[in-house]
Amino acid sequence: MGYSVGQVAGFAGVTVRTLHHYDDIGLLVPGERSHAGHRRYGDEDLDRLQQILFYRELGFPLDEVAALLDDQATGKADPRAHLRRQHELLTARIEKLQKMAAAVEHAMEARTMGINLTPEERFEVFGDKDPEQYAEEAEQRWGGTEAYAESRRRTARYTKDDWKRMQDEVRDWGERYDALMAAGDPPTSRAAMDLAEEHRRHICGWFYDCPYEMHLGLAEMYVADERFKAFYDSMRPGLAEHLRDAITANAARHTS
DSSP: OOEEHHHHHHHHTOOHHHHHHHHHTTSSOOSEEOTTSOEEEOHHHHHHHHHHHHHHHTTOOHHHHHHHHHHHHTTSSOHHHHHHHHHHHHHHHHHHHHHHHHHHHHHHHHHHHSOOOOHHHHHHHHTTOOTTTTHHHHHHHHTTSHHHHHHHHHHTTOOHHHHHHHHHHHHHHHHHHHHHHHTTOOTTSHHHHHHHHHHHHHHHHHTOOOOHHHHHHHHHHHHHSHHHHHHHHTTSTTHHHHHHHHHHHHHHHHHO
16 A cells, blocks of 8 residues: 555655645655545655655756656656766765865864965965964963954964965064174163064064053063973074063063
C-alpha cells in the first residue's frame, strides 16, 4: 500500500503541507490512494520527490523543476545526460558555496584580527612576528576603552601598503633614536623629547588619540612589560628606559 503522507514527510524532512501542495499543482501526485482516499506514495514517487528536493536545493522554481522531471519521465531527456547535468549543477553549487565560505571566513578573520590582510600579506609585512600575538590580552586589558575600539576600527581598514608604510615609519624612527643615543643625548635633550613627541603622534595618527597622560602610562609599560621592553631594546639596548624618560620629559614640556 506504499507510504502515508506523514511517513514520507518524515523521510524527506519536509512538511505534510508541502507534499499536499506538490500534489495540488501536479508536481508530485501519489501513485496510489487508500480505500479512504488518503495519499499513498510508492518507490517511484519517492524517487521523484528526491529529484524535486535536489532541484529546489539548487534554487530552481517549481515550474522549472516540473518541466525537467516531466522531460525525463517522457523520455525527452536522456537519463545519463540528466545525471551529468545534475553533477554539473552540484559541482557549480559546491564551488559557489566554497567561495562563499572562504569569503565569510576571511571577513571573520579580518574582523577578529583587526587586520585586513591575507596570511601571505601579513608575513610579507611583519615577517615571523605576529602583529596580533597579544590581541586577546590587549582586549582583556583595554577592550572596554574608546582607544581600543578606535584602534580596532582603524586597523581593520588598513591595506598591506598602509602596514608597510607604518613599519617604515617605525624603522626610520628607531634608526634616528639609535643615532641619538649613540651621540650621547640624554632623555631630557630637545632632540630626545622631539622623538618622544613623534612617537606619540605616530600612535595618534595610526591607532587612537593619545594624550600626554596616556603616553606616560604607555612609557611605564614599555619598561615594566618584558615584551615591550624587548621590542624597543632590540633597536638599541637601553632604548626602552631612555624612551620612557624622554616621554616623561616631553609630557612635562607640553603640560607645564
